[in-house]
Amino acid sequence: MGATVVESKEMIATRVAYGKALAELGKENPNVVVLDADLCGSTQTKFFAKEFPDRFFNMGIAEQNMIGVAAGLSTCGKIPFASSFAMFAAGRAWEFVRNAVCHNKFNVKICATHAGLTVGEDGASHQIIEDLAIMRVIPGMTVIVPADATEAKLATFEIAKFVGPVYMRLGRSNVPVLFDEKDYKFEIGKAQVIKPGIDVSIFACGVMVSRALWAQELLQKEGISAEIINVSTIKPLDKETILASVRKTGCAVTCEEHNVIAGLGDAIAGILSEELPSPLKKIGVMDTFGQSGKGDELLIHYGLSKEKIAEAAKEVIKKTKG
Amino acid sequence: MPLTEKKHKELTEICKDLRKTILKMVNAQASGHPGGSMSACEIAAVLYFAVMNYDPKNPEKPDRDRLVVSKGHATPLVYSILAKAGYFKGDDLLTFRQLGSPYQGHTDRLRVPGVETSTGSLGQGSTFAVGAALGSRLNKFKNRIYLLQSDGELQEGSSWEAIMSAGHYHLGNLTAIVDRNRIQLDGWTEETMALEPIGKKYEAFNWHVQEVDGHNLNEIYDAILKTQEIGQKENKPCVIIAHTIKGKGVSFMEDQVKWHGVAPNDEELAKALKELV
Numbered sequence: 049m050g051a052t053v054v055e056s057k058e059m060i061a062t063r064v065a066y067g068k069a070l071a072e073l074g075k076e077n078p079n080v081v082v083l084d085a086d087l088c089g090s091t092q093t094k095f096f097a098k099e100f101p102d103r104f105f106n107m108g109i110a111e112q113n114m115i116g117v118a119a120g121l122s123t124c125g126k127i128p129f130a131s132s133f134a135m136f137a138a139g140r141a142w143e144f145v146r147n148a149v150c151h152n153k154f155n156v157k158i159c160a161t162h163a164g165l166t167v168g169e170d171g172a173s174h175q176i177i178e179d180l181a182i183m184r185v186i187p188g189m190t191v192i193v194p195a196d197a198t199e200a201k202l203a204t205f206e207i208a209k210f211v212g213p214v215y216m217r218l219g220r221s222n223v224p225v226l227f228d229e230k231d232y233k234f235e236i237g238k239a240q241v242i243k244p245g246i247d248v249s250i251f252a253c254g255v256m257v258s259r260a261l262w263a264q265e266l267l268q269k270e271g272i273s274a275e276i277i278n279v280s281t282i283k284p285l286d287k288e289t290i291l292a293s294v295r296k297t298g299c300a301v302t303c304e305e306h307n308v309i310a311g312l313g314d315a316i317a318g319i320l321s322e323e324l325p326s327p328l329k330k331i332g333v334m335d336t337f338g339q340s341g342k343g344d345e346l347l348i349h350y351g352l353s354k355e356k357i358a359e360a361a362k363e364v365i366k367k368t369k370g
Numbered sequence: 371m372p373l374t375e376k377k378h379k380e381l382t383e384i385c386k387d388l389r390k391t392i393l394k395m396v397n398a399q400a401s402g403h404p405g406g407s408m409s410a411c412e413i414a415a416v417l418y419f420a421v422m423n424y425d426p427k428n429p430e431k432p433d434r435d436r437l438v439v440s441k442g443h444a445t446p447l448v449y450s451i452l453a454k455a456g457y458f459k460g461d462d463l464l465t466f467r468q469l470g471s472p473y474q475g476h477t478d479r480l481r482v483p484g485v486e487t488s489t490g491s492l493g494q495g496s497t498f499a500v501g502a503a504l505g506s507r508l509n510k511f512k513n514r515i516y517l518l519q520s521d522g523e524l525q526e527g528s529s530w531e532a533i534m535s536a537g538h539y540h541l542g543n544l545t546a547i548v549d550r551n552r553i554q555l556d557g558w559t560e561e562t563m564a565l566e567p568i569g570k571k572y573e574a575f576n577w578h579v580q581e582v583d584g585h586n587l588n589e590i591y592d593a594i595l596k597t598q599e600i601g602q603k604e605n606k607p608c609v610i611i612a613h614t615i616k617g618k619g620v621s622f623m624e625d626q627v628k629w630h631g632v633a634p635n636d637e638e639l640a641k642a643l644k645e646l647v
Contacts, residue, residue, distance in 0.1 A: 081505075081508070102508070103508070105504065105539075107531075107535055108534070108535070108538075110528075110531035110534070110535070112493075112497065112527075112528040112531060113497045113500070113528055113531035113532050113534075113535055115497070116494055116496075116497020116498050116500070116501065116528070116532065117497055117498075117500045117501035117504065117532075117535065118501060119487065119497070119498050119501055120487070120497070120498040120499060120500060120501020120502040120503070120504070120505060121501040121502075121504060121505040121508075122501075122505075123486070123487070123501075123502055123505065124432070124501075124502060124504075124505025124506055124508065124509055125432065125505070125509065126505050126508070128501075143491060144494060144497070144528070147488070147490070147491045147494060148487070148491075148494050148497065148498060151478075151488050152479055152480070152487055152488050153480065
């Protein structure tokens, strides 16, 4: 499956696209209800809250209860979207997500914003770099990380149609708009080749998709053809697209705004080591806590940059081709 | 308004049967939680056989009355009463806790019809019940959500998050019943982590509070009817603190910490069953 990247200077945070999509979704589906934990101004559920006050529940600063209440609502024919910062929706409430939602196979959507380092100035206590790991290990959980505003919007509509628990990771900071709604199709469980290439496969999710595209430009200048794949569904992973790309290129780089332990990189490494052992290098946070700073600065500081991706690409190509 | 004499007699017999089945179930695999199942027999019997509207042939009927058992370890009670209520035959109840059995150690809604939500992790069922009550109200149903809480699980912070939100959202369609048997796994609740004053705590969260003898069928029944009335009139969630005895019905099991999560052996079972005739 492929998709085209658009030339655009527009920057929109995925949480903003989510918040607006949710308000639209509320119009077309009366069963959608939204819960928040005192952060609706930040998670952007405020648009829905304003339009549909009867279907919006502020649960206060109590994320465990929010998830349990969402589970209960789902048994009344509702489609609950529960939002908070990812640190708390995934971290604080993890055991409720596992037992109250997933073990019951309840139709709850956890849409968690402010994930990763790009929370920025709030610092390490809020910069969750473990959520993909702890969400993807829960049986039956679907895990989605939109790369841009377009994908965030389309994914919001898609997960409402999908029956079952979903975790969607959204960001605080503005990120480049990469896709045009008119020709971009988001499908749960499908990774998309967004720049074809032959020398190395670069798999990325979330904000790192734009970095991977920048790295692709750097590599191109050196005559290296990188294939960029947007892996917006972390679970279930699109094995077919991943293997098809690496069969062609022979090596892989993974990029995620997450701990390099147990996130996208390890998920792809797992598939490759079982089915197609190939040189692989992971770009991500090297098992360390973040700190305060501007989002973009932090990404560079922790090595989540186009330069590091390009270096990693050359390294794995060297291992493959000698 | 007390139960009719006939109903009272029927419920008394049901409770006796429940206790026998509970003991046989935990004895079969030498595993399970008899004490907190036996303390809540009267509460469950009144709910299923004198109060709630439900259809065992259609367990998912949207506007059914619902009992959420937040004390998910009380499975011997849950399965034996659901069988009695007609959700399933239950002739295989003694496979409880065996590999492949639908009767899991803690409730699993995907394996047993009539179970509203899988519980076992304490302090979680209460949050689910708040969601079910909110959803039922959104749907304009006339039903009621009943929530059976253990006393020990009130030590979980999430229990109070749920209680706070039920008060905040004026959930007049929610009745909680606390099985106040005063014992948790490690000992007396008041020695392990004191809960009193429980009633005042609920009151502070804007709940209507009643206290009853949790083994007195008439008291339980009247208190539940009162919650239906108060809930509707005052738009308040209601709690009934049911003072109970862990291991109730078997002399050597009553008020003994040991019987929270230990099963009687064959000899003890025989002795217990003799007391329950």
